[in-house]
Amino acid sequence: xxxxxKFNKAGSMKxxxxxxxxxxxxxxxxxxxxxxxxxxxYSPHQLISFAAPLGVGLTSDGEYLDMQLNSTxxxxxxxxxxxxxxxxxxxxxxxxxxxDESKNAMSIVAGADYKVSVKDGYYVCxxxxxxxxxxxxxxxxxxxxxxxxxxxxxxxxxxxxxxAFTLAEFNQEVGRNYEISVADEYxxxxxxxxxxxxxxxxxxxxxxxxxxxxxxxxxxxxKFAYQVHRMELYANDVTKEELEQGKRNLVPLExxxxxxx
Amino acid sequence: xxxxxxxxxxxxxxxxxxxxIGNEVNMVKKDLSNIDIRFCMCFPDVYExxxxxxxxxxxxxxxxxxxxxxxERVYSPWTDLDKIMRxxxxxxxxxxxxxxxxxxxxxxxxxxxxxxxxxILQVLELSQIPIMTEDRTWDHPIVIGGGPCAYNxxxxxxxxxxxxxxxxxxxxDQLLDVYKxxxxxxxxxxxxxxxxxxxxxxxxxxxxxxxxxxxxxxxxFKPNRDDVPAVIKKQVEMHLSETTYPDKPLVPFxxxxxxxxxxxxxxxxxxxxxxxxxxxLYRPNRERRVDFLKDxxxxxxxxxxxxxxxxxxxxxxxxxxxxxxxxxxxxEFRSKGVNISLPSLRIDAFALDVMxxxxxxxxxxxxxxxxxxxxxxxxxxxxxxxxxxILTGARDAFLGGWNKxxxxxxxxLPTETEEDIExxxxxxxxxxxxxxDAIPKENRKGRVAIxxxxxxxxxxxxxxxxxxxxxxxEEFLDKQRFLNGxxxxxxxxxxxxxxxxxxxxxxxEGVYARGDRKTAKVLYDAYKKGCLYDSWSEYFKYDVxxxxxxxxxxxxxxxxxxxxxxxxxxxxxxxxxxxxxxxLMNEYEMAxxxxxxxxxxxxxxxxxxxxxxxxxxxxxxx
Numbered sequence: 001x002x003x004x005x006k007f008n009k010a011g012s013m014k015x016x017x018x019x020x021x022x023x024x025x026x027x028x029x030x031x032x033x034x035x036x037x038x039x040x041x042y043s044p045h046q047l048i049s050f051a052a053p054l055g056v057g058l059t060s061d062g063e064y065l066d067m068q069l070n071s072t073x074x075x076x077x078x079x080x081x082x083x084x085x086x087x088x089x090x091x092x093x094x095x096x097x098x099x100d101e102s103k104n105a106m107s108i109v110a111g112a113d114y115k116v117s118v119k120d121g122y123y124v125c126x127x128x129x130x131x132x133x134x135x136x137x138x139x140x141x142x143x144x145x146x147x148x149x150x151x152x153x154x155x156x157x158x159x160x161x162x163x164a165f166t167l168a169e170f171n172q173e174v175g176r177n178y179e180i181s182v183a184d185e186y187x188x189x190x191x192x193x194x195x196x197x198x199x200x201x202x203x204x205x206x207x208x209x210x211x212x213x214x215x216x217x218x219x220x221x222x223k224f225a226y227q228v229h230r231m232e233l234y235a236n237d238v239t240k241e242e243l244e245q246g247k248r249n250l251v252p253l254e255x256x257x258x259x260x261x
Numbered sequence: 262x263x264x265x266x267x268x269x270x271x272x273x274x275x276x277x278x279x280x281x282i283g284n285e286v287n288m289v290k291k292d293l294s295n296i297d298i299r300f301c302m303c304f305p306d307v308y309e310x311x312x313x314x315x316x317x318x319x320x321x322x323x324x325x326x327x328x329x330x331x332x333e334r335v336y337s338p339w340t341d342l343d344k345i346m347r348x349x350x351x352x353x354x355x356x357x358x359x360x361x362x363x364x365x366x367x368x369x370x371x372x373x374x375x376x377x378x379x380x381i382l383q384v385l386e387l388s389q390i391p392i393m394t395e396d397r398t399w400d401h402p403i404v405i406g407g408g409p410c411a412y413n414x415x416x417x418x419x420x421x422x423x424x425x426x427x428x429x430x431x432x433x434d435q436l437l438d439v440y441k442x443x444x445x446x447x448x449x450x451x452x453x454x455x456x457x458x459x460x461x462x463x464x465x466x467x468x469x470x471x472x473x474x475x476x477x478x479x480x481x482f483k484p485n486r487d488d489v490p491a492v493i494k495k496q497v498e499m500h501l502s503e504t505t506y507p508d509k510p511l512v513p514f515x516x517x518x519x520x521x522x523x524x525x526x527x528x529x530x531x532x533x534x535x536x537x538x539x540x541x542l543y544r545p546n547r548e549r550r551v552d553f554l555k556d557x558x559x560x561x562x563x564x565x566x567x568x569x570x571x572x573x574x575x576x577x578x579x580x581x582x583x584x585x586x587x588x589x590x591x592x593e594f595r596s597k598g599v600n601i602s603l604p605s606l607r608i609d610a611f612a613l614d615v616m617x618x619x620x621x622x623x624x625x626x627x628x629x630x631x632x633x634x635x636x637x638x639x640x641x642x643x644x645x646x647x648x649x650x651i652l653t654g655a656r657d658a659f660l661g662g663w664n665k666x667x668x669x670x671x672x673x674l675p676t677e678t679e680e681d682i683e684x685x686x687x688x689x690x691x692x693x694x695x696x697x698d699a700i701p702k703e704n705r706k707g708r709v710a711i712x713x714x715x716x717x718x719x720x721x722x723x724x725x726x727x728x729x730x731x732x733x734x735e736e737f738l739d740k741q742r743f744l745n746g747x748x749x750x751x752x753x754x755x756x757x758x759x760x761x762x763x764x765x766x767x768x769x770e771g772v773y774a775r776g777d778r779k780t781a782k783v784l785y786d787a788y789k790k791g792c793l794y795d796s797w798s799e800y801f802k803y804d805v806x807x808x809x810x811x812x813x814x815x816x817x818x819x820x821x822x823x824x825x826x827x828x829x830x831x832x833x834x835x836x837x838x839x840x841x842x843x844x845l846m847n848e849y850e851m852a853x854x855x856x857x858x859x860x861x862x863x864x865x866x867x868x869x870x871x872x873x874x875x876x877x878x879x880x881x882x883x
Contacts, residue, residue, distance in 0.1 A: 012263055015278040020514045027286065027512060027566030042621040044598040057273045085566070087284060089263075119269065224270040 001072065002098035004105065004257045005065045005082075009054065010182035011089035018053035021090075025065060028085040034078065037068040051105035051233050051253060052112070052198060055205075061181050062113070062232035064105045064253045066098065075260040089182075096257025110236035111161060111250045112198040113174060114206045115183050115229045118190035122225035125217055128190035129165045135216045136163055143212045156212065159197035159204040161248075167193070176232065176252075183229035195250075198233065266354035266361075267342075275341045279514045280308035283356030286512035287564065289325045289332070290357065297329040297441055299365040301355045301402070304336055304373070305380035306796070311336040312511065313519035315573060316371055316408065320429045322507035330437060333357035333365075337380045338387065340794065346387050353387040362388040366440065368402040369425075372410035372417070375773035376766065376796035381406075381420065382788040392785070394422050394467055399450050403440070411464075412495075412542055413722045415832040416776035416784060418466035422454060426836055427462045427496030428528075430504050435460050458489040462496035465489065469835070471778055477819055479777060479830040494837045495542075499875045501528065502550040508560040512567065521569035521602060522561040524554055526586065530575035531861035531877055533868070535643045535852050536632070536674065538721035539575055541840050544868060545876030546861060551582035555589055562599060570594065571602035578607040579862075587615050595619065605630065607646075608654030613661050623706070626665030627658050633674055634684025641676050641852045645860065648688065655692045659699045665710045666692055672740045673718040673732035675852060682740055686747035686757075689713045693753035709753075714760040715744065717767040721774050722833045723840060725848035731771045731821040737764040765803040769795065771821035777832040780820065783813050841869035 009021070016024065026046050029036050038044040047068035054060055072078065075095045082092050118124050125131055135141070140155040164170035170193035171177055196204045206228050214221040234250035236243065265272070265282055272278035293299075302321055304311030311317065317334065324332035333355035338346060346353065352361040362368055368390065370381055385392045390401050397404070406417060407425035414424040425433070436457055443453040458465040468489045472480040484491055498504050510522070529546035530539070558570060570590060577583060583606075590601050601619045605628055606612040616625065629651050633639045636648060655666055670685050689711050696709035717737050720726040732740070741761050748759045772780060787802075787809040794800040810817050825831070827846055834842075844867060851858055858866045861877040871878040 012265055012282045012284055015272050015282055016514045017279075020279065020516075023516070024286075024514060026568070030566035030568065031286075031563065038598045042624075043600065046598075056278070057269070085286075087286075089284070224273060227269075 001069050002100060002102065003067050003069055003072065003260060004096045004098050004254060005067065005092050006094040006096075006254045007063045007065065007086075007090060007092045008182045009058075009060045009063055009090050010184075011059075013087070013089040014057055014059050017056045018050065021054075022048070022050060024086075024090075028082060029067075031085045032081040034082065035070040035072070037070050049104055049106055052109045054230060055228075058228045058230060059183060060230035061093075061178075061183065062230050062252070064233055066105045072097070072260055078260070094254050095260055096254055097260040098257050102256065105233075105235075105253055107200075108235035108253070108256075109199040109233055110197070110248075111195060111234040113170075113176070113178075113193065113195050113231040113234075115181075115191060115193050115231060116206050116210060117184070117186050117227045117229070118188055118225055119184075119227050120186045120188060122222065124190065124214070124225060125219055129192075131217055132163075132192050132213060133165070135213045136160065138216075141212055141216075143208065143215075156204055156208065159202050160194060160209065161197065161250075162193075162195040164193045165191075169193075174250075178231060181229070181231065183231075184227055186227070193231075264359060266359040267351070271342070271345055271349075275345070276339060277308070277515055280336065280339065281342065281356070283334075283359065285356075285514060286566075287509045288357060288511060289321070291325070291331040293331065293358070295328070296331045298327075298331070298367070298437055300324050300330055300332040300367040300369060300437075301362050301365045302332055302334050303368060303370045303384055304334075305370055305377045305384050306337055306373075307339055307794075308336040308513075309515065309517040312513045312517040314371065314373065315519075315523050315525060316429065318507045318510045318523075319505070320369070320433070321511070322509075323430065323433070323505045324437075326505060327434070327437065329441065331357075335362055335368075335384065335388075337377075337383055337794070340800070343383065343387065343793070352389045353384060363390050363401060365402045366444075368404045370404065370406050370421075372406050372408040372414075374796065375410060375416075375770045378417065378773055378784055379788040379792045379795055381417065382785065383793055385420065393419050395419075397422065397450070403453075409538065409542060412538075412836060412838060413775065413833040414464060414466065415471075415778045416773050416780045418778050419781045419785075421466060423457055424464040424466065425462060425496075426464055426493050426838075428498045430498040431496035432460050432462050436463065455486075455488060461490075461494050464493045464836070471832075473779075477779075479832060482830060482832075482835055492835055492837050495839055497545075497547075497839070497873045498528075499547065499873060501547050502553040506557060508557060509564040510561060512565045519571070520567070521571050521600075522558070522565055522567045523571055523573050524558055524561070525549070525573045526554060526577065526580050526583075527574045529870075529876065531579055532576050532645060533643060533848070533858070533860060533866075534632070535641070535725040535848055536671065536718060536721075537575075538724050541723045541845075541868075542838060543575070544839055544870035545873055545878050546579075547876045548580055548582075551586050551589075554586055558590060558594070562594065568598060569600040569602050572604045574604065577604035578612075584611055591615065591618055607650075608658060610657070613657055617661060622662040625663070626667050626710070626712075627654070627663055628667045628669070629654070630669040631688065632669065632671050633677075633681060634670060634686070634688055635681040637855050638674055638677060638681040638684070640855050640857050642674055643848075643852070643857050645857070648691070651688070652691060652695055656695045656699050659696045659709070664696065664700075664706060664708075666712070668692075668711065668713040670713065670715045671718040672715045672744070673737055675718075675726055675729045676855075677740075679743060682744050683747045685713060685715065685744055686751055689748070689757045690751035690753050693751075693756045696756075697753075709756050711753075711757045712760060713748070713757060714762075715741065716762045717764060719767060719771045719774055722831070723836075723838045723845070725845045725852055727775070727831065727845065728825040728827065728829075728849060730824040731767075733818065733822050734764040734768050737767060763798060763801075766795070766798070766801055768817055768821060769803075769806060772817045775832070776820050779813075779815060783809050783815055786813065839868070839870040839873060844868045 051064035141157045162173040211221045237251040405423040470485045527548040529543040
């Protein structure tokens with residue numbers, strides 16, 4: 001059977017890259033005695049996959065991992081066993097069962113929530129909030145997207161679904177109830193919440209938005225100045241017809257699963 | 262939240278930041294308020310190499326079992342971080358607490374190979390610890406070196422406060438107790454070192470002086486005070502099944518060289534190959550009990566989650582219960598998705614059976630290390646492997662479905678002739694012929710693939726070849742060219758791939774393997790000129806090294822290409838490693854007359870290791 005784990009990533013674990021996190025979980029599952037299914041062959045590997053790779057340096061409250069299990073235990077028991085094997089900077093927060101025909105997390109990611117903060121010791125501009133609001137008020141935000149072959153202009157505005165400067169406001173915007181988070185807090189108070197299009201089709205990284213913002217106010221973009229924190233990953237839970245009509249109904253990946261019994 | 266020593270910006274700039282953040286699975290955390298002794302263990306190479314080293318894992322576990330001691334780790338920062346740390350004056354820190362190493366009580370550095378010597382100076386300098394022992398005070402850690410290269414500590418003598426000669430399980434506790442006592446009583450650093458020097462196995466270089474003859478050889482080596490011993494005795498742990506072994510080894514985040522559970526099955530070797538330093542240093546041969554190992558395998562796999570286990574030892578085929586152990590590992594763990602990584606085994610029916618059970622035959626290759634191309638030269642080096650054994654082993658493997666063979670040889674062994682070198686090519690060819698003879702055309706899955714690799718022979722202390730002359734770089738290259746030509750003359754040359762090593766690095770290895778105190782200055786100067794990570798070919802600066810030798814008026818060939826006489830005082834003569842000089846001389850003489858001597862299980866040849874009171878020596882007399 002399939003299961004979906006949601007986990008967070010904080011502190012020094014942000015320096016561990018995606019592939020190493022995968023290996024970290026594989027070993028943790030083995031230590032915890034989780035009955036993960038293996039591929040066949042001379043070098044069997046665990047049948048697990050991640051939703052959307054998180055870049056090195058980013059923290060998160062909303063990472064997902066799908067796994068194939070031979071047998072299960074009650075969800076809270078599984079959670080306990082796994083978390084005992086993980087360090088305090090990476091913890092599993094939910095585990096859900098998936099139906100066998102459900103698509104894997106990687107293929108359905110359509111959106112993500114982020115909190116982007118200006119780190120202490122870095123300065124971007126005065127009145128960050130006001131300037132950022134002004135920036136997002138533009139009808140279109142054109143950036144130059146560089147690919148291996150060419151450079152082309154692209155309007156990223158349609159892919160910025162929501163934004164807010166307080167958690168309460170953001171909760172209202174995206175219809176969620178975010179409370180506690182492993183995100184780092186900074187004293188300068190310069191931060192923004194954003195919901196962005198994510199996934200294989202229209203993938204908008206928050207770093208790209210910050211770069212565009214800096215350009216708009218004539219400040220040089222410093223990639224080290226921001227702490228990007230992912231808060232949630234969404235799938236677009238619509239029918240084929242609705243999708244063709246461009247409809248969007250973002251649902252956190254964990255909500256596509258059901259209680260593990 | 263753990264506070265890291267490096268800023269986000271630095272960590273996001275350097276390659277593989279996980280090298281510097283610690284917090285790996287099974288990392289030991291301790292409350293510093295209850296700690297008397299802070300020990301930092303260092304492997305002076307990059308993290309991925311250092312984390313693969315079993316010895317550090319053993320000592321880390323052993324030290325941390327002491328309640329009063331917190332042992333942490335450090336590895337050489339990679340060159341990208343090295344640059345930043347120098348620019349920003351960031352002191353080198355330990356992974357666990359992220360605290361500067363200069364605040365520790367001990368910095369223990371393992372000396373595994375000569376080519377990491379400049380990295381030792383890097384670690385000291387980046388730690389902001391005075392590089393020379395004479396410049397250190399109680400404000401600095403006690404810098405202690407151990408491991409195989411400590412058996413000739415002289416090229417490193419000015420940089421270390423203490424060298425530990427032998428296995429870490431034995432006298433470290435004593436040393437730490439003495440240290441605690443010394444600090445408590447307000448003794449001077451020198452008083453402490455004097456006490457340390459009187460613990461068997463510990464060498465404190467500042468208490469010893471060397472004088473030289475006019476020809477540059479050593480005239481005399483002796484203590485410069487009368488309260489320290491003249492001879493340092495190697496320490497050996499005789500009870501390997503009762504000693505500590507890490508059942509919760511560290512599990513790194515990033516892929517390291519040995520990313521698996523490593524089970525050390527025995528120490529020492531009964532074979533006594535004459536070129537092999539480890540085979541002499543780790544005598545007597547001592548096995549760990551198979552039930553002890555089975556239990557450890559369970560615990561270590563459970564506590565790490567590793568998906569692979571490998572066995573570690575010299576000449577694993579000689580371990581008495583090897584079949585029982587390997588079949589146990591296969592039966593218990595293979596079905597749970599655990600790979601069994603095999604040590605190099607003598608190719609026989611058992612080896613082929615387990616190889617077919619744990620490896621994809623089509624992909625795996627079998628390995629032979631004949632070391633020399635002719636039987637005569639194999640006799641000289643006492644490599645107990647005959648051509649017949651190799652050919653039969655290869656034939657059986659070909660019939661079993663293998664078609665890849667790896668062969669390892671050395672060039673420049675004592676008494677080597679062109680005939681012996683040509684033997685490398687003809688032996689490779691004979692193996693290819695075995696394949697074409699054994700497998701009918703219609704059953705062949707393509708050509709046989711033979712990879713023959715040669716490295717250069719470097720004479721090491723405490724081996725029968727410690728007196729021998731090492732070939733020069735030019736000679737090595739000539740030998741290599743000659744062999745390459747011979748390879749091309751073989752009937753099956755298209756089935757044979759010949760790999761070789763760089764010759765230039767070998768010279769340096771040769772100098773530091775048998776160097777004396779005079780070579781320390783060259784090391785220091787070369788490091789100051791930017792030599793670092795010498796074993797990494799992209800960083801090895803041969804010209805700088807040669808220039809530095811010249812500036813110091815030191816001829817590297819004095820250390821490498823000179824046959825020493827038996828009465829010459831060798832830089833490591835003050836160390837009693839168990840094997841006697843008389844035995845080594847006898848072995849060298851036998852080598853020069855192309856003769857083998859029996860291995861330890863066949864017949865005792867009186868090497869001297871029997872004085873440790875155990876091992877094979879006693880087995881045969883029981």
